[in-house]
Amino acid sequence: MSQDFNHNSEIIAESPYDADAELKQQKTLEQEDCVHVGLRVRDMRIERGLTIRALAERCQLSANTLSLIENEKTYPNVNTLQLLARGLKVHISTFFICEKPKQSVVYQKRGERAIIRFSNGKLENLGDGLPRLGAEPILVTLDKSSEIPQDVSHVGREFIYCLDGNVACVIAGKAYELSTGDSLLFDASISHHWENARANSSKLLILFCTADAEDKPTEKHLGSF
Structure with a gap:
């Protein structure tokens, strides 16, 4: 579903x-x-x-x-x-998470998106209303945390663009440091997680690219914190 x-x-x-x-x-x-x-x-x-x-x-x-x-x-x-x-x-x-009719166009004004808060940050869904198949864009704000999230893996690819701050994406145990303007694209079936050990919050634009409508990368990442 x-x-x-x-x-x-x-x-x-x-x-x-x-x-x-x-x-x-x-x-x-x-x-x-x-x-x-x-x-x-x-x-x-x-x-x-x-x-x-x-x-x-x-x-x-x-x-x-x-x-x-x-x-x-x-x-x-x-x-x-x-x-x-x-x-x-x-x-x-x-x-x-409420069900709503599918749309062919999604237009969102700033401040209108649902915010899901987790232990060290928040997530906003930028594709609310469109089927997940193909691409699922989210905006993630990561606050500083001393706890390391659990590794996750999911179908397809994952693209990360650092909008602001500094964050590490750890893939198969190797950390890739991202600063403002840096990007990363990888096979999401490899175990990975995001982390922010810096003093300031960081903001990421993330795109999950999957061919499996039943796969739920957003929920998997939320469950890792």
Whole structure:
């Protein structure tokens, strides 16, 4: 199932989480009827070829609880969502991405894009509304972090252009330092991650080029932080 970013709402997912704010946002999204967490969990489970029991064991939940969530008989709290995100290996914000009709032209004004915040930065989807097949452009701001993200890999190629600051892209253990104006293109099936050990934030324009509409490079990178 294709997942898209809804530019009408800001999606915030940071660690540690503000439980009250998260639950309030969940209720708001549920009332807007644009997010069905249970159905999204079920689709992601099926995509991974997992049974309810297998995913429940991964998430340290009972099979009955997971079944109730998937059938939208109960709504998961923040702790349960974190367990589900870890079990499915996705960022928790993935559960709150609204579906919207596909477009043939995407025009975005500054300040109108959805912002997904993660532990040491934020991400903006520049292709909101277009199918992912072919290219998926994102704008990433990386803050300084002492923690090294986990390596990820995905289908196709990845292009990075450093708009501002200094950042390292580590590919198969080798660090490629990027400063303002530098670019990098590589086979994204090789394990890699982005990191910023400098004092100032850095801004990157990233283009995921994939021939597999089911591959989700954005979610994989978000899950690495």
